[in-house]
Amino acid sequence: MYDLSQLKVSNSPHIRSEDNTRQIMLDVIIGLLPALAMALFIFGARAIISVCVSVVGCVFFEWLYCKLLKKPQTVGNLSAVVTGLLLAYTLPVTAPWWMILIGDFFAIVVVKNLFGGIGKNFMNPALGGRAFLMASYAVYMTTWAKIRTALPLFSNADIVTAATPLSSLKAGQLPEASILDAALGMVGGSLGEISALALLVGGLWLLWRRVINLRIPVSFIGTVAVLTLIFHKGDAGALTWMAYQVLSGGLMLGAIFMATDYASSPVTPNGQIIYGIGCGVLTVLIRYFGSYPEGVSYAILIMNCCVFLIEKISQPVKFGYVKPVKEPKEKKEAAK
């Protein structure tokens, strides 16, 4: 006789993959590290302080929300850490700590948890937080420190500012920085968005780990590239104009890390392509015609709101789908 006392009887399937939510979030965090290293190199210790404030703030608000509402604690899935990192990456490095915390609160509590927590938020929390700060503290949000200068760790006194490539592009001119500098991130801009190459390395990591697929990043960046190639400005040719457009601003960060956010992007394969193209079109429209120099964050937020509509029109055609045959009119009338 065998001991069967420890048996569990449950429905199939009886095996599951090793993937889990926490591992996915950890992979995203790892994917964001190269950009953090570049930020440290370009902006110095101030960048690390901003990121730490943001991460700690997000984790704290997540913990507090669950605690106060007596919900199961969700800090362990690390999604708050990802939101904290992403929010800090989209802010100027000189953003004051109290402002970052306000952004954290709005991102974690209002955008994410009030809509039901992880997976239920219809907007990317980090971008929601950024949009809130943009509307509230426009001056702080558009102060761009000159790169490779010593920044005070906490105060905002004596900050040397500089133009970003995007402001030149907005004016229809090519930036002073070389394309190589723009790719490496040796230009002004938000904390974590400036180094396109570091973000691409992170994107490759996510692809290799199968956290994201190519559909959204390629359709997003591809649309921006094609549109800027067709409607080019400046006097150095279409390709140069396109290269600056693609490498500058938040496009890489947005296309690789923000637009691919699971909760606020479509789950259907075709929907992801439609969504990516929509993001690209809106980005170019805002960059060309909007009042802001940068359009990525608003483009993604607007497309976030369309996700359910996109999913409706892009539901996969089921296996074995048969087109319903329309009954000929005579038959219908005969049946009557």
Add this chain to the structure above:
Amino acid sequence: MAHTFKGGIHPDDKKSATSGKAIELLPAPAQVVLPMSMHIGRPCEPIVKVGDHVYLGQKIADSQAPVSSPIHASVSGTVVKIEPRPYSFGTEIMSVVIENDFKDEPDPSLHPLDIDSMTSEEIVAAVREAGIVGHGGATFPTSVKISSGLGKVDKVIINGAECEPYVTSDHRIMLEYPWEVVGGGKLLAKIFNVPEVMLGVEENKQDAYPKLKEYLPEDGSVKLYPLKTKYPQGSEKHIIYALTGREVPSGKLPADAGAAVFNTDTAAAIYRLFTTGMPAIRRIVTVSGSAISNPKNLECRIGTPVENLIDACGGFVEPPKKLIMGGPMMGMPQYRLDIPVMKGTNGFLAFCKDECVTVEHPACIRCGKCVGACPMRLMPTYIYQCSDKGDVEDLEYYNALDCIQCGACTYVCPAKLPLMQGILVAKQRVMDARRKK
């Protein structure tokens, strides 16, 4: 180029534990228990009485229903009991218990059949009389599949995909009895009067290719097609799609796409029927899993208690946490070992730990992995969410009834949602609502 379909998953196949082990013959047990339902369709009625002597291969139960399959004695001896006994579907069912006299006297009326002198009606009747059902696990009566497909079917497929992890019984059959599989294919080509029978085998069984090729007929009536190793490649609909490019219309049978699929062991059973006259009385079962001391492929009589199989494999390493009849993706969970091996039993697994991770508060993160994995191109997470919150119309909108319950969505889900369980509820709700209409 290996043939395949879109979607699906790549679980660790864990077949190496038994794929290299030759089939071992398990001695017939002292008693066999033959449940009256080992097939899809109407259960059989016993046609023997307690005390009757039965021969090996003698018919002991039958039903007049159009979809059913008779049952035969898998040992010779005496009928000692006809009573409800537990079986692998969790409840009890009327079963015939035969005391083995260890003489293995075959039924004298059994004789080889000559397919060339038989009409198609006679062939269907012979396959029915032999109690042959789909040995892949679904156990649909083979005679019904043949008779419903005659005249409609122009693509006949032998399914050697065996995509379930752990299970290697079909693999061993193809390695050790390739002439039976190919021979069954030749017979099927004659039965359906098609020029070619497609034998699809997954690429993780490449060692079987040369063995099968040795017996492939020169006239090309049976041809070998490699299939990509992917779960659920052995699903009837998906093997048809992979090999012919046809999609079985939603809610219809393979015959409606002009195709018929037979499991490798079913083809071998047809071959044995025509060459020896012996009906379905034996089964090759892979016994494997982390809790099994010495995993094996066992050839055993139908009706052998599972406990005998475990004994033959050296018992358990430690008390098992999970027992499964079949493969780990679609197999039935078990809670006792005094259940018999049935016609569709291709494997029996025992795990040391429950490998199905569950979390306390699963929350969908909308990663879309289930949508990508679903071989039916459904949206599992939405069916799951609507299963307890939505209306039946929502479930219809998301095509809940098209789910083939392969479990691929549940396997890939990183948030560990019980998708499969929710979808089962959803399907039941839709079927209830349709019945009410």
